[in-house]
Amino acid sequence: MQFSTKIFPQADLQSPKLLKSSLKTLLGQNTDCLILGYSKVDFDGFSAAKGTNAKAGFLRELDQALGESVNHANIVGDLDSKQATVCLLRAEKSWSTNGVKVKRVLLVSLGDVHLASDRSLSTYSKVARAALKVLSGGSIEAAVWYTPSFALSHKADFIAEEVRLTIQYAGDQAYRFGVRQPAAMKFKAKDKADTFKHLVFAGNEGCAKELKAAVDQGVAMVEGMHLAKDLGNLPPNICTPTYLGKTAQGLSKKTGLKVEVLGLKQIEALGMGSFLSVAKGSATPPQFIVMCHQGGKVGEAPIVLVGKGITFDTGGISLKPGEAMDEMKYDMCGAASVIGTMYSVSLMKLKKNVIGVIPTCENMPSGQATRPGDIVKSMSGQTIEILNTDAEGRLILCDALTYVERFKPAAVIDIATLTGACVIALGHVHSGLFSEDETLVSELTKAGHASLDTVWRLPLDAAYHDQLKSNFADVANIGGRPAGSVTAACFLSRFTEKYKWAHLDIAGTAWKSGAAKGSTGRPVPLLVNFLLERK
Numbered sequence: 001m002q003f004s005t006k007i008f009p010q011a012d013l014q015s016p017k018l019l020k021s022s023l024k025t026l027l028g029q030n031t032d033c034l035i036l037g038y039s040k041v042d043f044d045g046f047s048a049a050k051g052t053n054a055k056a057g058f059l060r061e062l063d064q065a066l067g068e069s070v071n072h073a074n075i076v077g078d079l080d081s082k083q084a085t086v087c088l089l090r091a092e093k094s095w096s097t098n099g100v101k102v103k104r105v106l107l108v109s110l111g112d113v114h115l116a117s118d119r120s121l122s123t124y125s126k127v128a129r130a131a132l133k134v135l136s137g138g139s140i141e142a143a144v145w146y147t148p149s150f151a152l153s154h155k156a157d158f159i160a161e162e163v164r165l166t167i168q169y170a171g172d173q174a175y176r177f178g179v180r181q182p183a184a185m186k187f188k189a190k191d192k193a194d195t196f197k198h199l200v201f202a203g204n205e206g207c208a209k210e211l212k213a214a215v216d217q218g219v220a221m222v223e224g225m226h227l228a229k230d231l232g233n234l235p236p237n238i239c240t241p242t243y244l245g246k247t248a249q250g251l252s253k254k255t256g257l258k259v260e261v262l263g264l265k266q267i268e269a270l271g272m273g274s275f276l277s278v279a280k281g282s283a284t285p286p287q288f289i290v291m292c293h294q295g296g297k298v299g300e301a302p303i304v305l306v307g308k309g310i311t312f313d314t315g316g317i318s319l320k321p322g323e324a325m326d327e328m329k330y331d332m333c334g335a336a337s338v339i340g341t342m343y344s345v346s347l348m349k350l351k352k353n354v355i356g357v358i359p360t361c362e363n364m365p366s367g368q369a370t371r372p373g374d375i376v377k378s379m380s381g382q383t384i385e386i387l388n389t390d391a392e393g394r395l396i397l398c399d400a401l402t403y404v405e406r407f408k409p410a411a412v413i414d415i416a417t418l419t420g421a422c423v424i425a426l427g428h429v430h431s432g433l434f435s436e437d438e439t440l441v442s443e444l445t446k447a448g449h450a451s452l453d454t455v456w457r458l459p460l461d462a463a464y465h466d467q468l469k470s471n472f473a474d475v476a477n478i479g480g481r482p483a484g485s486v487t488a489a490c491f492l493s494r495f496t497e498k499y500k501w502a503h504l505d506i507a508g509t510a511w512k513s514g515a516a517k518g519s520t521g522r523p524v525p526l527l528v529n530f531l532l533e534r535k
């Protein structure tokens with residue numbers, strides 16, 4: 001999938017003076033499809049004018065250029081003011097006599113843009129998805145998306161958000177497992193790529209700069225999302241801790257990322273007794289991955305992302321039931337989102353310092369595995385009574401959270417498929433957000449709305465900490481069934497006292513089950529937006 005921009009400085013469908021010439025320019029493009037948005041006002045004006053020239057409007061002018069194709073579509077009921085209605089007009093003989101070169105015009109209804117409720121990004125997302133669906137899987141290979149006609153708000157920032165979201169969705173739609181990662185190619189006859197391959201965002205003088213930047217950012221974000229999806233979808237016999245480490249190192253060859261991968265000996269030397277207690281049961285060695293993007297000033301406090309990288313979670317000695325256990329290959333999706341986000345950030349040359357940290361290992365039962373009742377010492381010095389070996393995510397994360405103190409971070413965000421309880425609480429819609437820092441909460445919530453990769457805040461207050469009391473160690477690793485995702489977050493919070501911190505539980509949002517089984521690439525869009533928008 002390819003994305004680009006094209007600027008027609010004078011094009012403006014809103015200006016009665018420029019309307020005719022603008023349409024001529026747009027319709028004169030050599031493309032399979034020109035995509036235009038229209039509103040209820042445009043539609044009502046057009047319908048009311050009924051074949052007369054009474055009300056010159058954008059649809060009326062278009063109708064004339066297209067030999068009444070719009071009118072015919074309206075007569076048969078293909079055109080409507082209802083939001084996200086799509087109407088595909090195909091070239092007829094009369095088009096070419098008018099100098100029209102586009103092979104199709106796709107008209108997409110924005111709905112009633114006078115209503116504040118219809119001017120939101122989530123409205124736009126419905127409209128954009130409907131349009132993208134028409135483009136996919138047919139004979140359209142390339143299309144021109146005339147951005148200003150979709151602008152639900154004329155603020156340039158909003159247009160940039162719209163464009164990034166369109167690229168996010170188009171990238172999502174174009175994703176196929178087994179085309180990017182060499183390892184993925186071995187497993188399945190190559191999935192057929194989408195026939196739709198190239199989307200051109202057209203704009204005018206008013207949005208040229210924002211458009212270009214937004215396309216670059218969107219493209220970088222999609223690259224990161226695709227990488228995160230591939231890593232999530234790869235089978236656990238391939239996507240091992242070593243594989244994640246090699247992937248991170250591979251990125252450093254392609255971009256400016258500095259990557260360091262620590263092995264067992266170094267992890268032992270750091271005193272990460274909690275992390276190692278999870279890794280112990282597996283024949284596959286653990287890895288500790290550190291990725292640095294130096295885009296800001298030297299010495300500027302970095303934002304640190306920490307991702308849970310359990311490449312397979314059997315539960316350990318507290319073995320999980322067999323049903324759908326294969327899905328526990330996705331227990332490294334936090335790590336995948338960190339690797340994907342770091343890749344995006346380096347591709348877009350973000351002017352900030354960002355560090356990604358990933359503790360990764362496998363949670364297996366064996367003769368060497370940790371037992372329920374074992375007590376281990378974390379890097380922070382706190383001792384942990386492991387009452388359930390299936391609550392392993394927090395055990396690997398707590399040592400990583402202590403490790404990152406050395407970076408004197410501006411903020412730390414950990415991302416983890418941490419608890420089944422979070423799926424019960426929030427389903428597959430929002431990721432769970434836990435933080436006592438109001439600024440981080442507000443920034444992450446906003447970034448979620450801007451990328452439609454949303455979060456919902458859950459509590460994290462002292463009242464829940466009691467559930468983690470242990471008779472034999474400083475803390476227990478489980479707090480019982482009530483508020484399972486809150487007590488998991490409370491456990492982590494004990495290791496984050498030296499910096500501002502937020503925790504994202506992505507257990508319900510990182511992948512889909514059932515027929516559509518597959519990684520979603522979330523929360524890469526959320527994290528990229530958060531990093532882009534952060535001052």
Ligand code: BES
Binds near residue numbers: 313418420423478
């Ligand atoms: N990786 C799981 C969480 C999970 C479960 C994510 C199902 C998505 C779907 C995690 O390691 C885990 O097993 N958590 C336990 C914690 C419990 C033992 C306190 C859980 O949620 O059951």
Ligand code: MN
Binds near residue numbers: 390
């Ligand atoms: Mn587990």
Ligand code: ZN
Binds near residue numbers: 313331390392393417
């Ligand atoms: Zn797990």
